[in-house]
Every structure is written in structure tokens, then in C-alpha cells.
Amino acid sequence: MDINEVVEPIANQAPQLLINYLIIIGLFLLGIAFGYFLLRTIYAAATKKKYKAKKTAREVEKAEIYDDIIIPSVTAYDAEYGNASTSEKLEGFKKAFLNMLTNISKAYYPDSDYPIFEVSADAIIKLADNIADRINRQLKRFLDDNFLVKNAFKAGVYVHNKSKKDTISYDWREIKISTIKSLIENLTAKPVVEEQEKKSFFGKVGASVKALPNKIFASFLNSKLRELIVETGMEIDKIYGGSKHAEIADVQTEEGK
Amino acid sequence: MTFQEMIWLHYLLYTLSFIVGIGVGLTAALSSLARKVMGKISARTNEDYEKIEEEKRLVIDEKIEETSKYYLKLQEIRRKNSRIVFRKKRTLKLEEPNDIKHLIKEVAAVFYPDSPEPLLELSVNDVFELVKRVTVRLDDTFAATNLSFVRYLKLSAVYMTMGVFNKINSIKNRGIMQFVLRIVNFSVLVTNIVSPVSLFKAGTRRKVNKDFSSVLIESLCKIIGRETACVYSKNMQIAEPEELLALTGKAE
Numbered sequence: 372m373d374i375n376e377v378v379e380p381i382a383n384q385a386p387q388l389l390i391n392y393l394i395i396i397g398l399f400l401l402g403i404a405f406g407y408f409l410l411r412t413i414y415a416a417a418t419k420k421k422y423k424a425k426k427t428a429r430e431v432e433k434a435e436i437y438d439d440i441i442i443p444s445v446t447a448y449d450a451e452y453g454n455a456s457t458s459e460k461l462e463g464f465k466k467a468f469l470n471m472l473t474n475i476s477k478a479y480y481p482d483s484d485y486p487i488f489e490v491s492a493d494a495i496i497k498l499a500d501n502i503a504d505r506i507n508r509q510l511k512r513f514l515d516d517n518f519l520v521k522n523a524f525k526a527g528v529y530v531h532n533k534s535k536k537d538t539i540s541y542d543w544r545e546i547k548i549s550t551i552k553s554l555i556e557n558l559t560a561k562p563v564v565e566e567q568e569k570k571s572f573f574g575k576v577g578a579s580v581k582a583l584p585n586k587i588f589a590s591f592l593n594s595k596l597r598e599l600i601v602e603t604g605m606e607i608d609k610i611y612g613g614s615k616h617a618e619i620a621d622v623q624t625e626e627g628k
Numbered sequence: 629m630t631f632q633e634m635i636w637l638h639y640l641l642y643t644l645s646f647i648v649g650i651g652v653g654l655t656a657a658l659s660s661l662a663r664k665v666m667g668k669i670s671a672r673t674n675e676d677y678e679k680i681e682e683e684k685r686l687v688i689d690e691k692i693e694e695t696s697k698y699y700l701k702l703q704e705i706r707r708k709n710s711r712i713v714f715r716k717k718r719t720l721k722l723e724e725p726n727d728i729k730h731l732i733k734e735v736a737a738v739f740y741p742d743s744p745e746p747l748l749e750l751s752v753n754d755v756f757e758l759v760k761r762v763t764v765r766l767d768d769t770f771a772a773t774n775l776s777f778v779r780y781l782k783l784s785a786v787y788m789t790m791g792v793f794n795k796i797n798s799i800k801n802r803g804i805m806q807f808v809l810r811i812v813n814f815s816v817l818v819t820n821i822v823s824p825v826s827l828f829k830a831g832t833r834r835k836v837n838k839d840f841s842s843v844l845i846e847s848l849c850k851i852i853g854r855e856t857a858c859v860y861s862k863n864m865q866i867a868e869p870e871e872l873l874a875l876t877g878k879a880e
Contacts, residue, residue, distance in 0.1 A: 392824070396645075420776070488783035493767075
């Protein structure tokens, strides 16, 4: 018996709708397979191609960035936040950072609608890493290499540990951020001047001594933040200007020291 | 309707079916690639994570699962909202969002249960180590994709793409567009009821889309949660000298 004799009558009787459905499902599954292999092929081809970053930044003189953007940012910070409180100083640093980021990126990419975003994620990560490294070096230079500060810091820790239950480490690297936060809050929150006026001569002297760490801290923070603004500006310049300015920026930082 | 017109209608249906199939296939391929890439990224995280005490790991895994469920629920609501016909759009009502920020805080609290601010229980040195770790892990992420252009992709391109998506969404949210979309959704609903083939196609598409978003959400929550656990357990020995050297060389 021929197979066609069985199949043909069934096929003839089957509704046209069912055949259509089968074709539609068949094409749908075929589409899935096609789409799947298409993307896998594109991915395989893309992984083989080595991409190199094209330099699209405008050529800018290093002095232009330093004199027209970094130095004015420091001057503006001095004028606005020179005598401000600690939290305001940190706010000032943030403002200076954003100002430099906007202006330096604009200097390199004047025609872009989003000059800040004209770098890769990789470069931004590198910028964050470099800034963290600069802060680390600043702290190390100030707290480890300076004999006077190193010992004053240890004395301060000794006094703190003697009076408080929660002791802190003599190594500044081991101190927790929560401890630093509470120390800063203690230093900055006390209304020193008002209390001082009400006290006697010895009370005034005592209050001045107590206010000393606050003053030292404020002056330390001010000078360090100024240096940090310059260094941050140079790091931003390195990232947006490419590697050309990297060596120049490093030389300038060394000179600054 | 003449026979010729019927033929064209069939061809149109066939072509549409094939195009929808390609879309589903692309999503399926993306899902499988995402699984592969996420597996590569999380390999080192898992290695470090295994060093943490088992008791703590169990608690952390539970918290990661809760966060994943929260995002999957959000995604489900978003998906349902895109298919609405008659009812109003739904929103997820929770007293406290179980988001990534919450997860990070909760994981830190596992290691410092008595601290009022567990996130600040890192030392100065830990913070610098953390920055290095983030750099190395993001570098791993770029390497895991095997696509060299991802590393150099300008953020402006990403920002512009996001801007286009936001614009499309804002157009979609306009009253008239919502009305048109409801009509489209209604016709799709009717087609799905009348034709079992459409129902099958819609079901497959939904399944593949759901699979893709669950791969992304679960993997990302797992990586972020476990990385946070590694950081707060002081298990950050990732920056080996050769690794950092290679990284610095590459960046320069």
C-alpha cells in the first residue's frame, strides 16, 4: 500500500487553518534559531576584533589647564571656603572638583553635548583609583613622614585612649571610618567661643587648649584640601587629555612638594 | 476578500512570525551569553566568599535572595503594566524597599551587628583596599565580556542611548499613547484568545524575557552581596602585585 494513499486524503481533509498554524509555528521556531545563531556569530566575530581607543580630544596646552582652570578653582575655594567650617570645606572641595571636571572636559571636548562623559568607564575607574592614591599619599606624607605630626598624633591618641572606653589604634590606617566621623563631629560641633566667654581666666586657657585640636585640624584640612584640589585637577587633566599630560602633571606635583 | 489578498495576509503573518522569532532568539542568545559572562565574573567572588564562616554565609545568601525577589517582583509588575488593557498601572507597595542599598547595609550588619552604622566599620586602610578591589573587579568584568570595545566605550554613547530610552518612555507615558497601547494590548489579548499559535508565541516570548531578566537580576544581586560580604569580612586580598602591575600597564 502506497503511503500517499493514506496521507493524501488526510491532508486534503485537514483544514487550511491548521496548515497555516503549522507554518507560522515553524517559521517562529526557525526565527528563534536564526536569531540565536545570528547573535552568537556576531559575538564571536566581535570578540576576535581588537579595538583600540581613538583619541578625539582637542590639543590643549598644559599651562592653559593649569592657569585657567586649576588655579582659579583653588582661588575660588580659598575665597569662599577659606574660613568655613569643616563640613563646608568638604562641600567646597566637592564644588571645586565638579567645577574642574566640567571645565577641563569642556576644554578637551568643546563641541560635545556631554563633555564629562567623553571618557570610558575604564578611565573613570582609573581616575577614582588615582585620586584615592593621591589622598593616601597625602595622608602618609603628613602623618608618617612628618616627625612632629606623627608624635603629636600619637600623643592625641594616647590622651583619647586614656579618657575613653573605646580605644583607637596608634596606626592611622587602622582607625575606623565611624571613629573618624565621630571625632570630626566632636571637634566641629562644640560651640567653643560662647562657652569660653563665660569662664574665668583659667577656664579660658583650658578652653583654648581644648579648642587647639579643632584649630590644628581645620588648618590641616585647609592646606590638604588645597593641595588635593590641585592634584585632583591634574588627575582629571590626565584622564581627559590622554597620556600626553600625565608626565607633565607628575613633574608639577613633585615641584609642588 | 479576494484570494490574492488572503495570500498576502498569510505571507504577512508568516513574515511577522519569523521576525518575532528572531527577537526571541536574540533574547535567548543574550540570556545565555549573560549567564556565561556573569559566571566568569562571579568565579573569583565566590572563591573569596567561600572563606567566610558558613553561618554568616547562610544569612547573607538569604538576604541576597530577598533582594533578588524584590527586583524580580518589580520587573514582573513593570511587565504586567506594559500589557494593561482596562485596569490602572500597579506599583510595588513596600514599607522599606529591599533594594541594593538595603542589601549592602544588611550584609555589613551581619559582620557588625552592634554597630549603629555598620557601613562605616571599615578602617582607612580598608577603604583604600576597597578602591583597589573595585578597580580590579571592574577590570575583571571588562575582561569577562571578551569584547575589547566595552572597555573603551565612551560614557557619552551610553548616556545618549539612555536618553533615547527615556524619551521613548516619556512618549509612551503620554495619555494618547497609553490609549493607543491599550488598544494594541487589547487586540493582542483577543488574538491570543482566538489563536492558540499566538498564545504559544506570546508565552515563549514572555518565558525567554523573564529568563533573561532573572539571570541579570540574580547574578548582579549575588555578585554585589557577596562582594560586600568579602569587603566587610576583611577578605579583600585580591590585589596581587602582578595583577595590579598588569592593570596599570594596560591602563597606561
